Amino acid sequence: MSRLKPRERDAxxxxxxxxxxxxxxxxxxxxxxxREIEELVKDMDRxxxxxxxIRFIIGEYGSGKTFFMNLIRLVALEKGLVVMFADLAPDRRxxxxxxxxxxxxxxxxxxLATRTKPDGGALPSVVERFVSQAQHDAEAQERSTxxxxxxxxxxxxxxxxxxxFAQVIRRYWEGHETGxxxxxxxxxxxxxxxxxTKTDARKALGVRTxxxxxxxxxxxxxxxxxxxxxxxxGLLVGLDExxxxxxxxxxxxxxxxxxxxxxxxxxxxxxxxxxxxxxLGGTPEFLMNTRRGLYSYEALQSRLAENTFARDGLxxxxxxxxxxxxxxxxxxxxxxxxxxxxxxxxxxxxxxxxLEAFMIHCSERIGEAYFRTPRNTVTAFVxxxxxxxxxxxxxxxxxxxxxxxxxxxxxDMSDVDESVGAVPESDELAxxxx
Numbered sequence: 001m002s003r004l005k006p007r008e009r010d011a012x013x014x015x016x017x018x019x020x021x022x023x024x025x026x027x028x029x030x031x032x033x034x035r036e037i038e039e040l041v042k043d044m045d046r047x048x049x050x051x052x053x054i055r056f057i058i059g060e061y062g063s064g065k066t067f068f069m070n071l072i073r074l075v076a077l078e079k080g081l082v083v084m085f086a087d088l089a090p091d092r093r094x095x096x097x098x099x100x101x102x103x104x105x106x107x108x109x110x111x112l113a114t115r116t117k118p119d120g121g122a123l124p125s126v127v128e129r130f131v132s133q134a135q136h137d138a139e140a141q142e143r144s145t146x147x148x149x150x151x152x153x154x155x156x157x158x159x160x161x162x163x164x165f166a167q168v169i170r171r172y173w174e175g176h177e178t179g180x181x182x183x184x185x186x187x188x189x190x191x192x193x194x195x196x197t198k199t200d201a202r203k204a205l206g207v208r209t210x211x212x213x214x215x216x217x218x219x220x221x222x223x224x225x226x227x228x229x230x231x232x233x234g235l236l237v238g239l240d241e242x243x244x245x246x247x248x249x250x251x252x253x254x255x256x257x258x259x260x261x262x263x264x265x266x267x268x269x270x271x272x273x274x275x276x277x278x279x280l281g282g283t284p285e286f287l288m289n290t291r292r293g294l295y296s297y298e299a300l301q302s303r304l305a306e307n308t309f310a311r312d313g314l315x316x317x318x319x320x321x322x323x324x325x326x327x328x329x330x331x332x333x334x335x336x337x338x339x340x341x342x343x344x345x346x347x348x349x350x351x352x353x354x355l356e357a358f359m360i361h362c363s364e365r366i367g368e369a370y371f372r373t374p375r376n377t378v379t380a381f382v383x384x385x386x387x388x389x390x391x392x393x394x395x396x397x398x399x400x401x402x403x404x405x406x407x408x409x410x411x412d413m414s415d416v417d418e419s420v421g422a423v424p425e426s427d428e429l430a431x432x433x434x
Contacts, residue, residue: 004028004342012342016382019375021066023119029338030071032331033064036324039317040072043277044079048233052273054265056294056304057281059324062375065281068324069238072279076236077115081277082126082227084108084220085238093245094216095260096253101213102193105220108237109192124188130230131173149173152229159225160218164207165191169226171205193219217264224276234275242282246292258297265303265320287321332359332374336381343385350388354396358384361400 008025015022043053059065073083085108086092092104111120131145134152138145149170156162168190175183186204193211195201201210211219224235248254261280267273287304288295295301307316327335336355344350362377384399 009342012339013382013386016339016378017386019379021070023070025342026067026071026074028342029335030067031334031338032327033068033071033324035315035317036068036322037071037075039322041075044072044076044081044236047076047081047236047275047277048079050234050274052268052271052275053277054268054320055277055279056287056321057279057324058284058287058321059281060283063324063326064374065324066240069240069279069281073113073236073238074118076277077113077118080115080233081236082112082114082122082223082232082234083236083238084112084223085240086111087241088239088244089241090244090247093248093257094239095256096213099196099213101216102211104239105211105216106193114232123191126227126230126232127169127172127188127191128176130169130226131176133231134173145173145177146170156222156225159222161209161215162222164209165219165222165226167207168205171207191223217260221273221276224274228275234277236277236279238279238281240281242280243286246282246286246289251292254292255297258294258300261294262297262299262303265300269303269320327374329359332377335374335378339378339381340385343382343389350385350396354400357397357400358403361403365404 004025008028011024012022012029040055043055046053057065057069059068069085073085076083086104087107088094088104091100092107093100094104095101109123112123112126113120114122114126116122117125131149134148135145138148141148150166153162153166153169156166159165168187172184172187175181175187183205189195190201190205190207190210193216195204195210198208198210201207209215220235220237227235245254245257248257264273264278268276268278286293290296290301294304304319304321306321307319309316333355336358337352340350340355358381362380366376380403384396384403387399388394388396
C-alpha cells in the first residue's frame with residue numbers, strides 16, 4: 001500500500017466523521033468486495049477496448065454503494081478513462097421536460113474528471129488536449145490545424161447532434177488561435193449544457209442546437225467519442241441516488257425515465273455504444289418494487305431479473321445487477337483497523353481488544369445492522385478515536401460503555417405514497433406483469 005499523504009488523511013477523517021464517502025485515499029480503507037471489484041475492473045478494460053458496460057449497484061442505505069462507486073471511479077481514472085459522476089435529485093433526473101435532465105447533464109459535465117484532474121472541472125483541459133494534439137499533428141503533416149480538426153471530427157456528423165458538437169469544438173479552436181477567451185468560454189459552456197436557449201447559443205457560437213432534456217444521452221455518446229479523439233480510453237458515467245426516480249409521484253414521469261434507462265441498457269447489451277460505461281446506484285426498492293421501481297417496467301424487469309441458479313450461496317456477477325453483500329464482521333474489523341491506522345499512524349494506541357469491544361457494543365445496541373449498514377458504526381468509531389486523541393488520560397473502555405450508536409435508517413421514505421399514480425389491479429394487468 002502506498003504511503004498515506006496528510007491531505008488524504010484529512011480528507012478521509014473529515015468525510016467519515018460527516019458520514020460521507022471521501023474522494024481521496026479510498027485504497028487506504030477499502031475492505032471486502034474483492035469479487036465485485038474484479039468484475040468491474042473487467043468492465044473498465046472492456047470500455048477501454050471499445051466496448052460498453054452498464055451496472056446497477058444495488059444495496060441498502062449505508063451499505064457502501066457510494067463508496068464502491070467512488071472506488072470504481074478511481075479505477076477508471078487509473079485505466080485512462082474520463083469519468084462523469086453526479087447524484088440524482090428532485091431537480092436532476094435522466095428524462096424530463098422542465099430542464100431537470102439538462103441540469104443533471106450540466107452537473108455531470110462540471111464534475112468531469114481525468115487522472116490528472118480527479119476532483120472534477122477537467123472539461124476545458126480535455127478540449128485543450130484535443131486542440132493541442134491537432135495542432136501538433138498539423139505541424140508534423142504541414143497542414144492547417146483546422147483541416148486536422150475537421151478530419152478527426154468528420155464522423156461526428158453521422159451521430160445525433162454531432163454536427164453542432166463538432167462546430168463548437170472548431171469555434172473553441174478559433175478562440176484559441178485568436179486569443180478570444182470569450183469565445184472559448186462560450187464553447188465550454190455549450191459543452192457543459194449551460195445554454196438555456198438556442199437563441200443564446202446561435203448568437204455566441206453560430207450553432208442551432210443546445211443540450212436539452214431530450215438530447216442528454218445523445219450528448220453522452222458524443223462526449224464518449226470526443227474524449228477518445230482527445231487520447232483517452234473512454235467515458236464512465238456514474239449516477240447515484242437513483243431512488244429519486246422511485247420517489248417521483250407521477251407514474252408517467254417515472255416511466256419516461258425508465259424508458260430512457262431501457263434505451264441505454266439496450267444500446268449496451270446490443271453493442272451499439274462504444275467506449276462508454278454506466279454505473280447506476282440505487283436501493284433494493286428502486287430495483288425490485290413492482291409498483292414504482294424498475295421492476296414496474298416489464299421490459300426492464302425481464303432484462304434485470306436475477307439468475308435463478310444463483311441461490312444458496314451461489315453468485316453470478318456477470319449480469320447488469322451487482323448486489324452489494326453485507327460486510328462480514330471480519331471485514332468490519334479490518335475496516336476499523338484501517339481507519340485506526342489512518343488516524344493514529346503506525347504507532348496506534350488503541351489495541352485490537354478495543355476494536356472487538358467496540359464491535360460487541362454495537363452488536364448489542366443495533367444487532368446485525370452494525371455491519372450490514374456500517375455508516376453510523378464507522379462515524380461513531382471515528383468520533384471515538386478523535387476523543388481519545390485529544391484527551392490522552394481517557395480510557396477507551398469507559399468511552400465505549402457510554403457510546404450511543406443508532407441504526408442507520410437511511411433516507412426517509414415516509415413521504416412516498418405507494419398509492420399515488422397507482423392503477424387498480426385487474427386480471428389483465430396482473431397477467432401483463434407476469
